[in-house]
Amino acid sequence: MNVLITGAAGGLGRAFANECASRGYNLFLTDINAEGLNSIKRGLERQFDVAVATAACDLTNPESVDKMLDIINKYEIRFDMLLNVAGLDFEGGFMGREREKLVKIVMLNNAATLRITHAILRRRKMGKPFAIVFVSSLASMFPMPLKATYAASKRFLLDFAVSLRQELKDENVNVLTLCPGGMVTTQEIIGSIKAQGFWGDATTNPLEEVACSTIDRALAGKSLYVPGKLNRILSFFGKIIPRSWIAAVVYRRWKKAQRTTLCFDKPKV
Amino acid sequence: MNTIVITGASSGIGLETARILTRQGFNVLGVSRSEDNCKKAEENILSENPNARISFFVADLMQQREVVRVAEEIILYLNEHCDGELYALINNAGCVRSWYMTTEEGYEQQFAINHLAGFLLTYKLLPALMKVRGCVIMTGSDSHKGIRVHWSDVMLRRRYNPLTAYKQSKLCNILFAKGLNDRYAAAGIRAYVVDPGLVKTDIGNKETGSLVNFIWTLRKRHGVTPDIPAKTYAFLCEQKNKLEGLYYYLCKEKSYSKQVTSENANRLFELSERLCDISYEKVRMI
Numbered sequence: 001m002n003v004l005i006t007g008a009a010g011g012l013g014r015a016f017a018n019e020c021a022s023r024g025y026n027l028f029l030t031d032i033n034a035e036g037l038n039s040i041k042r043g044l045e046r047q048f049d050v051a052v053a054t055a056a057c058d059l060t061n062p063e064s065v066d067k068m069l070d071i072i073n074k075y076e077i078r079f080d081m082l083l084n085v086a087g088l089d090f091e092g093g094f095m096g097r098e099r100e101k102l103v104k105i106v107m108l109n110n111a112a113t114l115r116i117t118h119a120i121l122r123r124r125k126m127g128k129p130f131a132i133v134f135v136s137s138l139a140s141m142f143p144m145p146l147k148a149t150y151a152a153s154k155r156f157l158l159d160f161a162v163s164l165r166q167e168l169k170d171e172n173v174n175v176l177t178l179c180p181g182g183m184v185t186t187q188e189i190i191g192s193i194k195a196q197g198f199w200g201d202a203t204t205n206p207l208e209e210v211a212c213s214t215i216d217r218a219l220a221g222k223s224l225y226v227p228g229k230l231n232r233i234l235s236f237f238g239k240i241i242p243r244s245w246i247a248a249v250v251y252r253r254w255k256k257a258q259r260t261t262l263c264f265d266k267p268k269v
Numbered sequence: 270m271n272t273i274v275i276t277g278a279s280s281g282i283g284l285e286t287a288r289i290l291t292r293q294g295f296n297v298l299g300v301s302r303s304e305d306n307c308k309k310a311e312e313n314i315l316s317e318n319p320n321a322r323i324s325f326f327v328a329d330l331m332q333q334r335e336v337v338r339v340a341e342e343i344i345l346y347l348n349e350h351c352d353g354e355l356y357a358l359i360n361n362a363g364c365v366r367s368w369y370m371t372t373e374e375g376y377e378q379q380f381a382i383n384h385l386a387g388f389l390l391t392y393k394l395l396p397a398l399m400k401v402r403g404c405v406i407m408t409g410s411d412s413h414k415g416i417r418v419h420w421s422d423v424m425l426r427r428r429y430n431p432l433t434a435y436k437q438s439k440l441c442n443i444l445f446a447k448g449l450n451d452r453y454a455a456a457g458i459r460a461y462v463v464d465p466g467l468v469k470t471d472i473g474n475k476e477t478g479s480l481v482n483f484i485w486t487l488r489k490r491h492g493v494t495p496d497i498p499a500k501t502y503a504f505l506c507e508q509k510n511k512l513e514g515l516y517y518y519l520c521k522e523k524s525y526s527k528q529v530t531s532e533n534a535n536r537l538f539e540l541s542e543r544l545c546d547i548s549y550e551k552v553r554m555i
Binding site: 015018036185187193201207208 | 480
């Protein structure tokens with residue numbers, strides 16, 4: 001089993017990498033952070049008997065992606081699974097953010113994810129089952145003032161995945177969308193969970209469980225995974241309550257939380 | 270000049286131990302994560318004892334590259350100022366986590382800081398310790414009792430329980446000390462574990478969730494001040510003839526878990542050597 005993981009040097013990426021390696025899967029890891037990639041590669045090789053290849057890559061840069069694909073082509077690596085973890089988030093009101101930083105969210109979360117997904121689908125093991133995981137977010141279920149661009153970019157993935165799944169169904173490809181609440185992937189996130197009070201703790205998902213269940217479900221042909229009972233209830237209400245009402249409630253809540261700190265589920269570039 | 274390295278020396282038990290040891294005339298090298306806290310701790314110690322010999326090194330021991338870097342800096346310092354000799358190493362830095370979190374290498378953080386960081390730092394500083402038949406002291410905990418090492422999943426990725434991870438890391442501390450004694454007692458090195466008891470420190474309030482935070486805030490009220498356990502470290506350091514015990518509480522030997530066997534210690538050495546990519550065997554031959 002060969003698995004490609006993007007954003008592999010971040011907290012969720014590392015959890016996925018550990019999970020896959022413990023199952024004996026060989027890994028191709030990519031991230032913009034070259035030093036972090038080396039570290040996780042070292043850690044995996046010392047713990048597990050699997051092959052780990054890495055290539056630092058800026059997924060928003062087509063040339064950088066081409067360079068990585070050259071490596072994959074050279075060694076004729078063919079994949080069984082793709083975990084699209086790389087993503088980006090900046091908090092705050094739309095007009096309070098720098099223009100290019102906002103655009104970058106869409107460039108990475110959407111454009112780059114499409115680029116790598118297209119490329120790796122072309123490099124899957126033909127005739128064998130293939131699984132794709134898109135890391136969306138609980139935020140994709142609601143309109144999210146003050147996280148508007150991020151939430152919409154995650155919504156894009158959620159909708160795109162449903163359609164792609166249909167297109168590739170007959171080709172033995174499964175597409176799963178993961179919509180987690182907050183996950184404690186970095187030290188800073190602990191502060192933001194505290195700032196959200198009860199809801200912060202309640203919507204937080206354990207990283208190691210999410211990583212394990214996501215792989216299980218992707219292999220079992222599932223289409224959507226919202227970890228946590230409360231998060232599933234919240235996402236249900238997201239479907240039946242008028243979106244303008246939700247926007248009003250979310251706006252009030254985020255305004256309060258953001259006064260204390262910034263960020264919900266943080267960049268996993 | 271007798272030099273002692275203390276990790277996690279800018280607050281809690283580490284800071285009080287540094288204070289007592291400087292009072293006794295030791296040259297103390299503290300290691301801590303934040304430059305600000307290092308400065309404050311240094312000023313704090315110097316303000317009540319202007320003659321104290323204290324220096325701080327900044328390092329985030331959670332990352333192995335940082336452990337290696339700070340070890341090299343310490344060795345340079347020792348070579349320059351102390352004839353390359355280290356009298357004692359106190360592996361005190363530790364943490365509590367509420368969630369499964371990993372280091373850059375993808376190692377669980379409590380295991381990485383509470384055990385692996387000390388394991389790697391000791392390895393690096395062992396030649397300096399051997400020169401003066403020094404000692405290594407770990408900050409343990411009585412919570413190491415009633416638990417075993419989860420050998421098949423030492424990072425506890427399956428069903429992570431923060432308290433289990435903490436207890437296991439403390440059992441690893443005492444297994445590490447046992448393994449060091451097995452290997453190096455003949456060379457004059459002794460390793461000890463200090464049980465500090467329940468102490469009023471902020472360990473459970475740093476980077477933890479609201480539940481752990483809340484429980485620890487209630488619990489630490491019943492604890493003693495950190496200068497109480499600090500005396501035990503000082504007691505172990507000031508012995509002219511090395512004590513033979515392994516586990517100490519309030520300057521007295523104490524019984525420890527039956528899990529602390531040479532077999533388990535060897536197993537932990539093998540695992541930790543692999544996770545740090547080092548071999549203690551090599552140092553033994555020197």
